[in-house]
Amino acid sequence: MLDNPPNLLRLSASVDAFKTNKRHCFPSKAAVRGSLLEMRRSNTVAFVSAGMLSPKKRDHMLARRQLYLNYGALSLATILNDQGFKTLLVHGEHREPSELLDALVQDGTLPSSLPVMLSIPSFYALGWAQRFCKLVRLADPCAKIIVGGRWVVGPDPGWLRKKLPEADLLIPGLAEPVITSLLTATPIVRRLSAPTPQFVLNHRLVSGFERYQPSIEASRGCGMGCSFCEERDIPLEKLLPAEQIAAALAMIAGQYGTSDVRPYLQSSMFAPNLNWSTCLVSAVRSHGLEIKWRTESRVDALTPETIACLAEAGMKVLDLGLETASPTQILSMRKSAHPDRYLHRASKLLKACGQNGVAAKVNVLLYAGETAKTLTETRSFLDEHNEHIAGVSVGPVVAYGPPKTANILLHEWSGSGCVAVDSRSTDETGITHVHLSREMDAESAELASLDMSRRYMNANAYYRLKSFSYYPRDYTRHDFDRDVDASDKSRLPFRQ
Numbered sequence: 001m002l003d004n005p006p007n008l009l010r011l012s013a014s015v016d017a018f019k020t021n022k023r024h025c026f027p028s029k030a031a032v033r034g035s036l037l038e039m040r041r042s043n044t045v046a047f048v049s050a051g052m053l054s055p056k057k058r059d060h061m062l063a064r065r066q067l068y069l070n071y072g073a074l075s076l077a078t079i080l081n082d083q084g085f086k087t088l089l090v091h092g093e094h095r096e097p098s099e100l101l102d103a104l105v106q107d108g109t110l111p112s113s114l115p116v117m118l119s120i121p122s123f124y125a126l127g128w129a130q131r132f133c134k135l136v137r138l139a140d141p142c143a144k145i146i147v148g149g150r151w152v153v154g155p156d157p158g159w160l161r162k163k164l165p166e167a168d169l170l171i172p173g174l175a176e177p178v179i180t181s182l183l184t185a186t187p188i189v190r191r192l193s194a195p196t197p198q199f200v201l202n203h204r205l206v207s208g209f210e211r212y213q214p215s216i217e218a219s220r221g222c223g224m225g226c227s228f229c230e231e232r233d234i235p236l237e238k239l240l241p242a243e244q245i246a247a248a249l250a251m252i253a254g255q256y257g258t259s260d261v262r263p264y265l266q267s268s269m270f271a272p273n274l275n276w277s278t279c280l281v282s283a284v285r286s287h288g289l290e291i292k293w294r295t296e297s298r299v300d301a302l303t304p305e306t307i308a309c310l311a312e313a314g315m316k317v318l319d320l321g322l323e324t325a326s327p328t329q330i331l332s333m334r335k336s337a338h339p340d341r342y343l344h345r346a347s348k349l350l351k352a353c354g355q356n357g358v359a360a361k362v363n364v365l366l367y368a369g370e371t372a373k374t375l376t377e378t379r380s381f382l383d384e385h386n387e388h389i390a391g392v393s394v395g396p397v398v399a400y401g402p403p404k405t406a407n408i409l410l411h412e413w414s415g416s417g418c419v420a421v422d423s424r425s426t427d428e429t430g431i432t433h434v435h436l437s438r439e440m441d442a443e444s445a446e447l448a449s450l451d452m453s454r455r456y457m458n459a460n461a462y463y464r465l466k467s468f469s470y471y472p473r474d475y476t477r478h479d480f481d482r483d484v485d486a487s488d489k490s491r492l493p494f495r496q
């Protein structure tokens with residue numbers, strides 16, 4: 001990796017222009033003393049994935065162990081690295097922002113002559129990002145802070161600007177087409193979309209990469225119109241060719257130096273046909289791969305024949321967005337206009353998973369208008385398919401986003417008696433918890449969610465699913481048992 005890549009002379013000139021023009025940086029002597037200004041600047045582009053001050057669902061020790069690879073930020077870091085820039089991606093996880101900043105200073109990454117790229121993957125990471133920005137600005141008044149994260153920046157950049165006054169630039173869309181320009185004096189900040197990347201993520205750019213399970217972006221978008229989902233209107237792109245996926249699996253094994261990795265094929269709706277799946281089997285065989293992987297889909301997007309084929313190609317876990325089995329709720333979520341057909345296909349798919357050794361993890365969403373009756377309908381369906389279900393993830397719907405977007409959802413939901421628990425939180429945090437209906441308030445929805453999780457999942461099932469993708473790769477069953485012992489059992493979503 002080159003500190004001053006020779007093929008980037010033109011860009012380097014722009015960067016120099018940026019360095020001199022960017023901000024009137026005349027800190028007081030007191031600010032200079034003891035600040036990063038006194039230190040030599042690196043030429044590293046530091047990508048920081050904002051962490052969380054507390055876990056997004058229930059706070060317990062096990063939740064704090066989970067790692068989420070920020071593959072969007074890694075995609076940008078990979079592009080810049082391929083162009084010769086020295087790049088690094090660090091994840092805030094559950095560390096204090098000050099701890100992470102200290103580590104970046106200690107290892108010489110900061111201060112840098114190039115921008116700090118802060119990626120905010122969800123509204124739960126906003127508080128962490130605010131603290132981090134303040135600390136960076138305090139330590140280095142000349143730092144350029146660029147903030148991205150399409151789901152958080154995109155809905156209302158004006159709102160986010162007030163939350164992050166220290167940020168120099170907010171990038172509202174996908175940054176792949178403009179990432180190089182962000183290092184220059186003339187950054188492009190237009191809202192843009194970008195196709196599914198054709199390159200393999202360089203996981204070695206991630207600090208402590210061995211702890212994270214890798215990702216392959218298989219396709220972007222969905223466009224199936226579910227009312228609560230941010231991807232509802234973003235059209236589904238063509239899946240990468242099967243041969244390309246197999247080649248990516250092989251490259252990832254090379255990056256990690258082992259086939260003992262569990263890549264996540266990232267796709268909001270992984271929907272290959274039988275032909276594509278057959279090609280994947282051949283391609284995986286011709287590369288001599290035996291890698292187990294996981295992906296996510298709808299319950300009506302894959303046929304049993306396709307499942308059999310994908311299982312042969314290494315698919316071991318499938319996250320399924322069933323969301324509900326109540327015909328009323330299927331309609332109000334706009335999950336499908338044909339609940340009977342939807343549930344029939346869900347049933348066939350779950351059985352196919354069971355028959356082919358694929359662990360089906362079913363996502364259930366308690367939605368606006370939920371009642372004891374609708375919940376019973378979902379529970380009956382899950383009971384019927386219990387033997388084919390490896391685990392569940394259950395939680396009440398939450399309105400994400402600033403008032404500009406969240407209020408549209410809240411207004412729609414109000415028709416079924418759903419109201420915000422605290423309407424101020426929309427503007428304050430971008431996270432609005434709700435009472436689902438007149439019959440089911442937020443507290444009973446949380447209790448019903450825990451109850452349903454425990455009904456279908458014991459500690460073994462939970463550990464198997466979480467350790468496949470989300471726990472650090474070196475996290476053992478012994479570690480898990482120790483953490484269970486140290487946790488508040490009333491908050492754990494599985495039975496002992």
Ligand code: SF4
Binds near residue numbers: 222231
């Ligand atoms: S199928 Fe899934 S990803 Fe697509 S719109 Fe519905 S919830 Fe979103």
